[in-house]
Amino acid sequence: MIGAAAGAFLLVLSLFPSPAFPVLYIDINAPGGKRMPIAVADVAVGPGDPSLSRGIPKILSDDLALTDLFDLIPPTAHMETVTAAHFSGKPLSFPGWKMIGAEAVVIGNVSVRGDRLSIEMRLYDATQGTLLAGKRYTGAPNQLRSIVHRFANEIVYTFTGVRGVFGTEIAFTARSGKSRGKELYIVGMDGQDLRKVTDNRSFNLFPRWSADGQWLAYTSYRTGAPNVYLRNVSTGAEKEVIRFGGSKAPGGFSPDGVWLYAGVSQAGNSDIYRVRVVGGAAEKVAEGWGLEVSPSPSPDGRRIAFVSDRGGSPQVYVKTVGVAGETRISSGTGYATSPSWSPAGDRIAYTARSGGRFVIASVAPDGSGAREVASAADGDCEDPSFSPDGRSLVYTYRKRGYSALKIISSDGRRQRTLVSGLGDAGSPAWSPGR
Amino acid sequence: MKGTISWKWAVLVLSVAALVAVGCAKKQTVKSEGAPGAPGAAVTPAPPAVGEAPVMEAPPAPVAVAPATPPAAAPGVAVTEEKMSQFDDVRFDFDKSEVKEDGRKTCQVVADYLKKNPMAKFLIEGHCDERGTSEYNMALGDRRATAVMNYLVSLGVPKAALSTVSFGKEKPLDPGHDEGAWEKNRRAHFVLK
Numbered sequence: 014m015i016g017a018a019a020g021a022f023l024l025v026l027s028l029f030p031s032p033a034f035p036v037l038y039i040d041i042n043a044p045g046g047k048r049m050p051i052a053v054a055d056v057a058v059g060p061g062d063p064s065l066s067r068g069i070p071k072i073l074s075d076d077l078a079l080t081d082l083f084d085l086i087p088p089t090a091h092m093e094t095v096t097a098a099h100f101s102g103k104p105l106s107f108p109g110w111k112m113i114g115a116e117a118v119v120i121g122n123v124s125v126r127g128d129r130l131s132i133e134m135r136l137y138d139a140t141q142g143t144l145l146a147g148k149r150y151t152g153a154p155n156q157l158r159s160i161v162h163r164f165a166n167e168i169v170y171t172f173t174g175v176r177g178v179f180g181t182e183i184a185f186t187a188r189s190g191k192s193r194g195k196e197l198y199i200v201g202m203d204g205q206d207l208r209k210v211t212d213n214r215s216f217n218l219f220p221r222w223s224a225d226g227q228w229l230a231y232t233s234y235r236t237g238a239p240n241v242y243l244r245n246v247s248t249g250a251e252k253e254v255i256r257f258g259g260s261k262a263p264g265g266f267s268p269d270g271v272w273l274y275a276g277v278s279q280a281g282n283s284d285i286y287r288v289r290v291v292g293g294a295a296e297k298v299a300e301g302w303g304l305e306v307s308p309s310p311s312p313d314g315r316r317i318a319f320v321s322d323r324g325g326s327p328q329v330y331v332k333t334v335g336v337a338g339e340t341r342i343s344s345g346t347g348y349a350t351s352p353s354w355s356p357a358g359d360r361i362a363y364t365a366r367s368g369g370r371f372v373i374a375s376v377a378p379d380g381s382g383a384r385e386v387a388s389a390a391d392g393d394c395e396d397p398s399f400s401p402d403g404r405s406l407v408y409t410y411r412k413r414g415y416s417a418l419k420i421i422s423s424d425g426r427r428q429r430t431l432v433s434g435l436g437d438a439g440s441p442a443w444s445p446g447r
Numbered sequence: 448m449k450g451t452i453s454w455k456w457a458v459l460v461l462s463v464a465a466l467v468a469v470g471c472a473k474k475q476t477v478k479s480e481g482a483p484g485a486p487g488a489a490v491t492p493a494p495p496a497v498g499e500a501p502v503m504e505a506p507p508a509p510v511a512v513a514p515a516t517p518p519a520a521a522p523g524v525a526v527t528e529e530k531m532s533q534f535d536d537v538r539f540d541f542d543k544s545e546v547k548e549d550g551r552k553t554c555q556v557v558a559d560y561l562k563k564n565p566m567a568k569f570l571i572e573g574h575c576d577e578r579g580t581s582e583y584n585m586a587l588g589d590r591r592a593t594a595v596m597n598y599l600v601s602l603g604v605p606k607a608a609l610s611t612v613s614f615g616k617e618k619p620l621d622p623g624h625d626e627g628a629w630e631k632n633r634r635a636h637f638v639l640k
Binding site for chain 2: 193195215232235259260261262264282320326351371393396414
């Protein structure tokens with residue numbers, strides 16, 4: 014089998030010098046580059062709710078619109094009706110799609126039988142009439158959105174080589190109703206599927222995802238004192254993982270899922286510890302006479318970024334785990350907190366104080382190339398967290414009691430509001446890829 | 448840019464195609480969807496195949512962490528309410544935890560009370576104003592509460608009579624968003640247990 018696989022690979026490589034192999038692509042590194050004109054046709058519906066015909070393309074189109082990589086051809090311009098026959102040999106009328114400007118066409122065929130949903134989705138290069146990607150999905154009807162997100166990820170991957178982040182989620186904290194407490198919430202990266210995770214009317218803070226996206230670590234005051242818990246996102250099962258010390262806040266998991274890093278105070282002095290998620294004694298990772306908080310593990314797990322005020326004000330430092338010595342990477346004398354390591358490991362975003370306001374900045378792990386990513390003339394921007402593809406950041410925007418979660422592209426060019434209307438929303442954490 | 452040939456991307460797409468082909472090698476039924484006569488249509492292994500990707504949720508992963516404790520049932524409402532105190536709050540400067548002159552006077556009052564009421568115990572809450580990130584403020588609140596505790600101990604109060612908790616910026620006394628409110632919210636608060 015391995016030999017056969019290698020053979021297939023070589024065969025492809027040997028084909029590659031062939032001069033006639035046009036490939037549609039999008040260069041995601043070209044700011045303001047041309048967008049791909051794409052048509053998402055109404056899907057064919059077998060047995061099932063006829064509104065899916067428009068509903069599925071709507072989900073897909075909304076996803077693609079978020080990337081700023083596509084120009085969506087409006088459905089009113091479409092001239093061909095997609096039917097089940099297009100999935101059993103009947104060719105699409107590609108000249109017709111090209112005529113309305115589409116370079117790519119997405120079609121789908123869905124059927125719902127009882128509690129079983131099946132969808133086939135295909136992506137065509139309209140200029141060549143070739144199939145670029147095709148998937149057949151089965152699941153429960155309530156998995157429809159997640160299925161469509163998956164195919165949206167396929168489309169982005171096909172054109173960019175980078176997996177999309179549709180279907181990923183953001184955990185955050187907010188006050189629930191008139192309660193003074195804070196609960197954990199989760200919302201889809203598209204702003205849909207908002208749900209409350211905890212409901213104990215105490216303070217539930219600092220949600221952090223495990224690398225497999227199955228667990229959230231967070232601090233809860235539900236017993237009266239702050240302790241750190243692990244919560245299984247699917248089942249709701251919980252386990253207490255950090256009980257020693259006074260104040261405590263999880264910072265992040267090691268990529269292998271073995272360790273949870275946290276800042277823990279003892280006798281008024283917070284240091285960085287790590288504990289095995291299966292239990293056991295805590296190890297001190299970084300300490301000093303100042304406050305050490307907010308550890309963010311690097312994607313390779315070898316280093317952490319963290320905050321220390323040993324120099325008189327809170328600043329971001331990087332250190333190799335298990336090796337003495339730390340390097341300050343934030344500059345200026347102000348205030349730099351809440352570091353978040355990019356998935357590629359090449360940037361660290363953090364909250365900086367600039368001109369009396371808080372802004373989002375980012376810097377290379379060696380302290381070079383610092384730049385401002387997000388700021389607001391009328392408020393504060395805090396608590397950045399990278400998307401799993403590294404192309405976006407979610408952060409908190411605050412203005413005199415109003416707060417919202419916003420998403421901005423890493424280059425600072427595009428921005429949208431993810432969540433507003435919940436009291437004191439903050440501490441967003443973007444889930445790993447799905 | 449559109450429709451142009453890019454060998455870099457061609458390599459990428461073809462490599463991915465090859466990988467997909469490798470992944471599907473066992474069960475693949477290659478259905479050629481290439482336009483008739485398109486170069487390589489007959490041998491291009493990957494794109495034509497409509498793959499099957501079940502999206503059923505993976506069974507709850509066999510993660511090393513066993514769900515040990517059920518979610519606590521007792522609501523933590525009491526934690527979120529401001530507890531009345533007969534003693535003034537000890538106030539702090541921005542990003543500071545030094546006990547200032549008027550705070551020391553308050554601590555002396557508390558210490559005197561404890562001398563007259565040796566059975567009494569105090570919880571000292573540390574609080575911060577809303578500026579800055581929650582995690583840093585959580586640790587700062589802890590340092591403020593501890594600073595007050597240490598000062599009381601220096602006045603002769605037995606440590607056993609005192610405990611601390613930080614609420615960071617989560618529990619402001621004044622919900623306002625100006626220096627007047629912030630000044631009131633940077634505090635240590637005494638709660639008689």
